[in-house]
Amino acid sequence: MLTAFILFLIIFINILLWWLLVPKLVDRRISRFQNDLVSRYYDEINIMYRKMRGWRHDYHNHIQVLKANMSLAQYAQASDYLDRLEQDLTEVDQVLKTGNVMVDAILNSKLSMIQERHIAVDATAIVPEDIAVSGIDLSILIGNLLDNAMEACMEIPEESERFIRIYVDIIKKQLYISVTNSMKGKAARAGEHFLSRKQGNHGFGLLRIDNIVSKYHGYLNRQTENGVFATEVMLPLIPLRDKAVTG
Helix, strand or coil: CHHHHHHHHHHHHHHHHHHHHHHHHHHHHHHHHHHHHHHHHHHHHHHHHHHHHHHHHCHHHHHHHHHHHHHCCCHHHHHHHHHHHHHHHHHHCCCCCCCCHHHHHHHHHHHHHHHHCCCEEEEEECCCCCCCCCHHHHHHHHHHHHHHHHHHHCCCCCHHHCEEEEEEEEECCEEEEEEEEECCCCCCEECCEECCCCCCCCCHHHHHHHHHHHHCCCEEEEEEECCEEEEEEEEECCCHHHHHHHC
């Protein structure tokens, strides 16, 4: 009898440890992985910004070359030069600039992926640099929202019916984030919680979103109807310097 009790106790302790520790370990691994990705995106967007600053620095030289072409009646050369400048400027100016480098990094990376998947996208975003939300957390939040939106769109076989609308702005001293996407059918839910359709990940993306919103005492609203899923997030917009003074 004592042996059976000890065996039961060992099994119970193992189950309890698994229940307590495994989700935290998995969440840490996901966090490290996503943090590494965000850091890489940050480096990439900084390279793009440096290229933009370099283009502006060279602007005077470009003008002088064009003036020389025009004074010598070298119109063909001037036209060719303008074509090359236009192509260069297009490559520089294709990014979405929100005002926050970390958000720019994740948004532009995701927008490229969305367009590669032939999903119609409409994006407007304004994000202050100096807010009381970690750039890493904000990037992970937006990244997961867009990953979920992309995966839902890709379940729709007709490319013409795939769309994602992204809107980020300041509303009533809150950072407002809205992502609306097309989907196949209607999202399933268990009680108040929506269920992920992704196989084998147990909805970690949804969990990460929930945890970050909770961390900043924000507001989260998810709505679904046939063919559409929408997520709204509001986070307190308090400058870091003010937080340091008051906190």
